[in-house]
Amino acid sequence: MRKILMFLMFFIFLLLTIVVVLQLPPVGDPHVPSYAGYLPPDVPVEEITKQSNAVGLYYNRGAIKNCGSPSAITAMILDYRGYDTLYETTVIFLAMIAALSVLVGKRKKEEDTETWIGVTRYTIVGTVIKKIVPFMVMYGLYVIFHGEVSPGGGFQGGVILGASFVLYALIFSYEEGEKKMPSDTLRIVNALGPFMYALVGLIGIVTGYTFLANKVIKTIPHGIEGTLFSSLPLLLIELGIGFGVGSIITHIFYGYVTERPLDTQK
Amino acid sequence: MKTILSNIDYVVSVILFTIGLYGLVFKHNVFKKLLALNILETSVYLSYIALGDVRLGKITTSWAKSPYLKDAIAAWTGKEIMVNPIPTGLILTAIVVCVCITAFSLSLVVKLYQYFGTLDTRKITALKG
Structure with missing residues (x-):
């Protein structure tokens, strides 16, 4: 009885929220307030800032000019909202430290590859994974390198890179994965995200601007539309x-x- | 019916939110609660992306090199409209935070199972009292 009542409550909640949601303007309507707006070729910035959705318009207009990145989303998260992403990388680093400080158990030495939950004994799976992992690594690198030209970027490409190593260690045993990608190497590379970000931000201070002033780095051609190395920082x-x-x-x-x-580890 | 079809993104988002809330309240397994939390966060992503979307809007400013069909269509039809980048960027942050929460919570779930031998919240509270 109580369960039926609770279920009814959830159903009423669902109906009420659907009724509320139907009052919103239709998805994709160009007249909604959150729409980033018509993009005329030569409109001064003063005219843009008068509109209600000025921030989105400004990001779309200034992505090439200010950051050298054709992708407005990458320009926004890495340059305009640079502090946000800097602490985002710090957060994922801290989450790893917290998770690894909770997981203190040790895998025993005598647990060899025979007892692994994976499917090492199936020849077809092992062969296919050995063939497919290099292409996964290459695709991850592609997504990382094309992050500022097209949709994609560091987080997405990094997850693809990590997934390829995880897949290898999952199919073959943990020891095999440890041979290919040792955890000593991982321990060094882990902090590369926040470290590289802060280093690039410090270049802005050295050259006499503010922290994370990315557009001052002009060692290579900056802001060329559609080219791979259009924005070095x-x-x-x-x-x-x-x-x-x-x-x-x-x-x-x-x-x-x-x-x-804990009681089984010696 | 027409409003439901035009607002189908919001409706699906609300249904996902209710499913996630149901799992958080009713499921007794801690791991299933965690999965329900992930479903709930997915509904928030969907509603935000739908808020910033524009029909046939472009994603990048250089449509020629863009791999997206949407950009090519927008350039072909001559509509120089672009989606709002702000909701998409905010959701990237939300996804990373969700990954961090899931990683840390799963490590706690592993420890919970080691100490209590079960993931049922009723049994865990009974053992405590």
Whole structure:
């Protein structure tokens, strides 16, 4: 009886929220307030700031000019809202430290590859994974390098990189994965995301501007639309975030698979 | 019916939110509660992305090199409209925070199972009292 009542309550909640949601303007309507607006070719910035949705318009207009990145989203998260992403990389680094400080168990030495939960004994799976992992790594690097040209970036490419190592260690045993990507190496690469970000931000201070003033770095052509190396600082940040996130994902996986109950470890 | 079809993103988001809330309240397994939390966060992502979306809007400013069909269509039809980048960027932060929460909570779940031998919240509270 009580369960039926609770279920009814959830149903009423669902109906009420659907009724509320139907009052919103339709999805994709150009007349909604959150729409980033018509993009005329030559409109001065003063005219843009008069509109109600000025921030989105400003990001879309200034992505090439201010940051050298054709992708407005990458320009926004790495340059305009640089502090946000800097602490975001710090947060994922801290989450890894917290997870690994909770998982203190050790995988025993005598647990060899025969007892692994994976499917090493199936030849087809092992062969296919051995063939497919290099392409996964290459695709992850592609997404990282093209982060400031097209949708994608450090976090997405880093997760693909980490997933390739996780897949290898999952199919073959943990020891095999440890041979390919040792946790000593991961321990160094882990902090690359926040470190690279802060380093690129410090260049702004050295050259006489503010922290994270990315557009002052003009060692290579800056702001050419559609080319790969159109923005050096954003590329450096993407590389740092990508390798950092990939190693963090792999390291968290290593922490889980080596976890054993405390009373069995000697 | 027409409003439901035009607002289908919001409706699906609300249904996902209710499913996640149901799992958080009714499921007794801690791991299932965690999965329900992930579903709930997915509904928030969906509603935010739908808020900033524009029909046939472009994603990047250089449509020629863009791999997205949406950009090519927008350039072909001559509509120089772009989606709002702010909700998409905010959701990237939310996804990373969700990954961090899931990683840390799963490590706590592993420890919980080691100490109590079960993930049922009723049994864990009974053992405590």
